[in-house]
Amino acid sequence: MTNSAVDILIVGAGPAGLFLAAQLAKINAFHASRVRTGEPVKRINYRIVDKAEHKVLVGHADGFQCRTVEVFQSLGIAHRVLHEGCEVAEVVFYNPDPEEDGGKGGLKETQRVIDTEPGTSFFRHYLLGQARIEQFLSDLMQDEDGTKVEQLMEPTSFEMANDVNSTEYPITVKLRHLAPSISNGSTKEDSKSGLYRSNLFATEATSSTGGSGTDDKATVDEEVVKAKYLVGCDGARSWLPTIRLKNVIHSAESGSILTVPRERGYVRFYVQLGRLEPGQRVNRSEVTIEKIIEKAQSIVKPYRLECADVEWYTCYEIGQRLCDTFDKQERVFIAGYVAHDIETAPNTGILTSIFPHFREYSDACHTHSPKAGQGMNTSMMDTYNLGWKLASVLHGTAQPSVLSTYQTERHAVANDLIEFDRKIAGLFSGKPATREEAGVSLDEFHALWKKMGKWTTGTAIEYSQSSVVTSAKQQDFGIRPDLATGILIGSHFENHPAICCGTAQDIQLQHQLISDGRWRIMLFPGDIRKTSVADRLQSVCKKLDGEGGIIRRYTRTGDIDSVIQILTVFATPRLDIEKLPLPEILKPKSSPYGVPAWDTIFADDKSHYTGNSNTYIGYGIKADRDIGCAVLVRPDQYVAGVWADTDIEKLGEY
Amino acid sequence: MTNSAVDILIVGAGPAGLFLAAQLAKINAFHASRVRTGEPVKRINYRIVDKAEHKVLVGHADGFQCRTVEVFQSLGIAHRVLHEGCEVAEVVFYNPDPEEDGGKGGLKETQRVIDTEPGTSFFRHYLLGQARIEQFLSDLMQDEDGTKVEQLMEPTSFEMANDVNSTEYPITVKLRHLAPSISNGSTKEDSKSGLYRSNLFATEATSSTGGSGTDDKATVDEEVVKAKYLVGCDGARSWLPTIRLKNVIHSAESGSILTVPRERGYVRFYVQLGRLEPGQRVNRSEVTIEKIIEKAQSIVKPYRLECADVEWYTCYEIGQRLCDTFDKQERVFIAGYVAHDIETAPNTGILTSIFPHFREYSDACHTHSPKAGQGMNTSMMDTYNLGWKLASVLHGTAQPSVLSTYQTERHAVANDLIEFDRKIAGLFSGKPATREEAGVSLDEFHALWKKMGKWTTGTAIEYSQSSVVTSAKQQDFGIRPDLATGILIGSHFENHPAICCGTAQDIQLQHQLISDGRWRIMLFPGDIRKTSVADRLQSVCKKLDGEGGIIRRYTRTGDIDSVIQILTVFATPRLDIEKLPLPEILKPKSSPYGVPAWDTIFADDKSHYTGNSNTYIGYGIKADRDIGCAVLVRPDQYVAGVWADTDIEKLGEY
Structure with missing residues (x-):
């Protein structure tokens, strides 16, 4: 069994893990470009592993906040997002109106708001598939310092020294090298379904970033990696007239739909399939593409909806959960987004298949519904916060105690996100009020939406006083x-x-x-x-x-x-x-x-x-x-x- | 010997050849994305070959006109030019002034003009190395239809049927497959010198797009390619205070310098080394990087000039020449730019090493000095003009006679370019007038520069009446x-x-x-x-x-x-x-x-x-x-x- 040592081991090559790696690569490239009279700055030695055979190819997250695009600009990849992505200019609200469709009742456009208020940012909101941004981050990493994601690598055990400062590499992780699939068993139809990694069906949940599962894979090798820091970025088990705008559609009886435009003329539909009673589980047979389309058709009536092509679909259960702590002795960190959690208790589940011995920290940091487009953005901003702190400590330009601010700063953001998500999810799932029945007031919905505008751009975050933020009162x-x-x-x-x-x-x-x-x-x-x-x-x-x-x-x-x-x-x-x-x-x-x-x-x-x-x-x-x-x-x-x-x-x- | 047939054979993978190939790839991708009820549109079958071992890595052309960037936008690669390139905002004129340097005489800033007049284009001028744009065009070609440049392929003979319409593939080209270099003999110092492909030293001129020569390379295979059309795009044998702007420096006695800012903090200097009498040749021993820097230093006095790093240098002889005809029976076309021509007679030289049996058409279309930044742009616009016409004829949506407009439209442009270049080159090389001596008037220089502003953006081109342009009088x-x-x-x-x-x-x-x-x-x-x-x-x-x-x-x-x-x-x-x-x-x-x-x-x-x-x-x-x-x-x-x-x-x- 080979043994090696790294400064930072990153587990999981989704947006959070790749973002961290890309940032480290950028920092390495900066120092490598310099000639120094004194001692050269040591290259930060990191590895990024993922148990999937290949990266995600289709589906999953797709919304990029203004603030995320600003940060992409600072890495030099924003131009690729602007080139390929869809800009959303307006949000259109459709609501039930009993006068529509000749008195039979139906949907009516009730309001339009601008999606990114002028002056918020140099950039606006963009929609682009997660696969593309993962590609941009991988390209950046490889261009800047030549690092590549190591696929088919699964952590099987984890140990940490009791006194983390007693030794240079206090963390020990065993990695299993998996054999690639001999034949690719998935059909084209399968690749459209994201259910294997939704939060609905435990037994099918497999890989952290899509791709095929690991259970059927042979172990070809094992190795032991010692690390100074460990970062878990394994999120994962975790046509209408205005179709190229963002549409918020509340039907009187059938539930709600949110649509966002996507690249290549595609549109993403978020369709509310139903509501669960406490303890109730989703009926697997309901979750077919036909049923989802049927449901969407009933919501948009009297408009007609036909689907020419389905690139990808999935199903998730809405829940808001948050990890208590994001780090362990400032040596092991978790970051990133989990849209789905099959466990009903908070702080469990997601990472267990990856870190069986690390259950107490084995959840990604935050779990919430994907509809507000917050997940991928918050994940990457988690590792943006962490990356420079790790690099500063490894370069000796900051005290290790700076690492504690990762927890304080990002936990507060996650907490606000969960609160926000709870409100938004309630409004989306709730039945609109009518003259006869109480329910979600449309005015209430619009008011919250507008108020939350700055939040959804990612520009509202304000870190509290700490060793790296002063306060006006100091x-x-x-x-x-x-x-x-x-x-x-x-x-x-x-x-x-x-x-x-x-x-x-x-x-x-x-x-x-x-x-x-x-x-x-x-x-x-x-x-x-x-x-x-x-x-x-x-x-x-x-x-x-x-x-x-x-x-x-x-x-x-x-x-x-x-x-x-x-x-x-x-x-x-x-x-x-x-x-x-x-x-x-x-x-x-x-x-x-x-x-x-x-x-x-x-x-x-x-x-x-x-x-x-x-x-x-x-x-x-x-x-x-x-x-x-x-x-x-x-x-x-x-x-x-x-x-x-x-x-x-x-x-x-x- | 293998035999094959293609619609279009492109010889030379410099900017002109790659631009043509990328455009054909884009057209192929467009039709491939379509589902048709009738007969599908046939993929245009093309190959692009180059005798060099690898593409150009450093140096050569670097200026992109507004109009070229507009066309890049239509192909979907403008964002990469904007991301990596340098924008030039202003041109600064430095001229001799006897009052400077305490009466000893020296340079003085005399005028500043904006480089791209507002309203000219959505884009401005950019500077970026030729190697990068060749990369963008290759990437585009590969993304759109999977085609790659075939390196180490040298045409050794060419035949064309007397009646080109008597057979489907009237053109026959023999291609020699060359063996790659066993060891790379060039040192780092060598790679900085562009002299091997300048127009000064005939015996060293080797490859069309840089890289090492072919004379020492073994033939590993030969093949015969039959083609409907042949396109020759082998151009080739064919810190001051305002250093990040464009500077035009005329010294009183020592000659002139033009500087343009380049990516990564580099600056390109065009240094006038001297003037040749009729029949006089350049003295090889003068052309060293040390001599060039020394000359530049004497021109910029009383400013000091130190070179921290030299990435690339070359030397060329200014001359304006133009091919009489750009096509042969509308089956064989030449396109692209030659900055250099060691022969004194027009229409000879450049392509002869590539097409020994095709001497009468063996020059690239136009040859002129690189200082006005016209060459690479005009080359690519040549093949932009040709590409869609070839595709239309192959698709059957245009008569073959449309191909004759390539010659009429682009020859006129090349003619104007040569005229323009002759004037600009004269002004750059001429000695400025002083109170005592006649010479180039600075007012004259500034007036021409301003008048030519629209020309140098590439937006001044106006094609005459033809089968594909009407006239107001029709x-x-x-x-x-x-x-x-x-x-x-x-x-x-x-x-x-x-x-x-x-x-x-x-x-x-x-x-x-x-x-x-x-x-x-x-x-x-x-x-x-x-x-x-x-x-x-x-x-x-x-x-x-x-x-x-x-x-x-x-x-x-x-x-x-x-x-x-x-x-x-x-x-x-x-x-x-x-x-x-x-x-x-x-x-x-x-x-x-x-x-x-x-x-x-x-x-x-x-x-x-x-x-x-x-x-x-x-x-x-x-x-x-x-x-x-x-x-x-x-x-x-x-x-x-x-x-x-x-x-x-x-x-x-x-």
Whole structure:
């Protein structure tokens, strides 16, 4: 039996696991591109294994929130989502009306709302199959550091040292290498059905990311992997007139339908099949594609519905459950989404087939209904939160205690998600109120939908105070949220345009925050044409760059912008900035060629094409104040704090 | 010796050859996606061969015109160019000034101009290495119909039947299969030099697309390929303060430099090394990277120039030459760009090593200096022009005589290009005028540069009257250019936004014209809320769709939108159009599932995000006229003609 050791072992190659791996690859590639005078930064050694024979090919999750697309941008794959995905522009509500169909009663369009409110994000919502995003993440991983998913690898046992700090590799996992299927037994018809991994039928649940099961597979080899960290990302057992919009259809008696447009002209239908009494189970014979279509037809009456082609279908039971804890001694982490849970008790089930000895943590973090399109997004944002923290600890630029914030930050998000989901699911499944009967009020539905708009874009998340987020109340650190009223501490750094001085282009400031594992100080000094501003900036830069300065203190490799990058936005016309002899720390000689950076200085100025960028206004920063501001942004684009630039040493202390 | 037959044999896998192959793949994929009641459309059987061992890896061409990016959009690869490429925002002119450097004389920034005038195109100019675009085209080809470039294949002989119509496959080419190199003899240093394929040193010129030569390679096999058509796309033997902008630097005595920004922080320098007297040849010992840098340093004085890394360099002799004819009996075509030509006589040289028996056509079409960034773009636009014509003839939807328009249309473009290049090259190489000496006037330079702006975007091309372009004067066909004053017959269909009725999104109308080989009728009926407009539209659609109607006449496969697609833009708010019972020909039941098209009806309306689309104003069409208009657009997006919709039968006759 072979033995090996890795920094991080990732179990499960669904969106959460692949996202984590892709982020680590990006961080590795960043450091590999650098030439350092000191000791080189060690490559983070990770493996990603999955017991399925191949990745998911069709079906499953498909909704991408604005915030997820923003993060894809920081990894350099958003353009592929925009190219292949469907944008949803409007949501159309259909509701029962007794006057319709000549008095027989039927559906009527009652309201339309915009799906992504203008100003929410540079991006909008997109629909695209999970298989494609898994492909993009795999491609990224392979391009950045050559890593591939190891398929047909099943963990069979797991051990962890009692004192995790007594040894370098406290985690031991046994991996079984499975033989590939000799013949592919699945017919084309089978591949359309997602029931084998729905939450309805326990005995058929097999693989974490689709593909065929493992029970019938021979073991060809076994190996023992020792790891510093283990991350479980095994979620898994876990035509109308406006059909290219998002449609919310409530029928009077038959239940509800949600439709979303999909790539290649396809449409996804979420059809409510019925309601279960406590303890009641789904009748297997009901779950056929014919029955689902029949049910959908009865809901949309008097409209007719015919299905020309069915690419994929599944069935799930709605339930909201949440794991108590996301980590074990800050060494073993779970992440990701489970839409389905056949157990009725919370926190059990899903991962047991993969980690039989790890039952107490063997659920994925959160389980809820897929209808609100939250699952895949939240999963990937889980590992986005975790990835840079693991990398920082392994690089020695953060204390291991930072890892505890994964649990505090993401558990709170999962909790809010479950609450939200419970409400939305209730509204979808509930019978609409009529004049005669009580029920779900349509006004209530619309109101919640609108209120939840920001939530469903993924941009509403606000992390609480911790070692990596300050609070407006932390007077000792000199936090000054009043200096940038458009920036919310604990929330992501929102996008506003600016002009890049080096290229004369109108750029998106958020797009400059690449997910390469670096922290960033966003400096807003004001108008440098004023002598007072220029003088102040010189003094700020001395505190950053001087002997024992903030930047030098945390950069031990002689590669000055490798741990913290400074991006500066002036309230000054570009041409006036261009030839100024700015302090070198603002335009550092970048590795590997020592060429001065040309992409770190920005202007709040007029674009050749799109008018004024209004960057300072966008971030709520007064350009004419006699004080500048410095915003500290984490490697995952969340704002850690806002300081007066004259107080920059307090940022350093923090 | 194996024997085989193909519809089209493409020799050379540079940008022109790959572009042609990718376009054919796209057309094949379009027809393969369709289910037809009649006879299926035959797959176009093509091969693309190249004698090099691998494709170009670094260097060569790098500028992409707006118009080329528009065409990439129609193939679905523009997003990759935008993601990886550099946008050029401004051109900066540096000129000698005796006052500079404390009276010693030196360079001074004298002017700045925007590189792409607003309104020219939805896209701007991009810089990206030729290797990447060849990768994108290869990927597209493989994704669309699975074809791959066949490397290490060298044509050794060529024969063509005297009467090309006497036999199905009149062309016979012998291909030599070469053995791969046993060891790669090139060092890293060698790979930086492009001299082996420059136009300076005949004996070293080897491969059409870079890579190692063939002379030392063993023949492992030979085959005979018979073809209906042959296309030769073997072009080939054929830090300053504003360094991320485009810089035009004229020194007083030392010559000129042009710089353009490139991806990954690189910059391309075009350095004038000297001038040759008639009959004089370049001194080989001058062409070293050290000498080139030294020369550049002397030009930019008093600025200092240091090169941290050199990825690639080459040297070429400026000359403008043009082939007399681009085709032979409309069966053999040449396409593509040759920057270099060591022979002094026109129409010789370049392809001779590839087609020794085909000397009279053995030059690529045009040869000129690379500085204006015209070569790769013009090459690909050559094969864009040719590809759909070949496909139409092979599909039987056009007469073979349409192929003669390749020569007439593209030869005129090449002629204009050469004229333009001659002027630009003279200005670059000429010494600037000073108070004391005559020379190139800077005003003259700037004036030509600005005037040529539209030319260098690729959007200025206007094809003359032919079987596939009408003329405003053709009264017999009822041409009515006055109905759409923003549309130029013979030019490409320009972009304006509109709102898609099916998706409620603001879309770019030009992006709907996918390069899948289809003709398009763009209908602008006016405001359909008016009864007169609705009635007129009914009558127009009857002429299109009725028994013997225009569409049915040319669509023999029972797949109504497979030859001509109709796109309709109403001057009506979207919500008023959405539920109208439009004539079926405007929203045909699309193959393969018979689902009504949701992407053929557009509104000139307000967007959720970007204001009014002003589509009718953009195209110069009066919405309140009592007559609509119909624009016929070719498969390569060029406008064939404009008709009154009431005269639609004249479009049919045409």
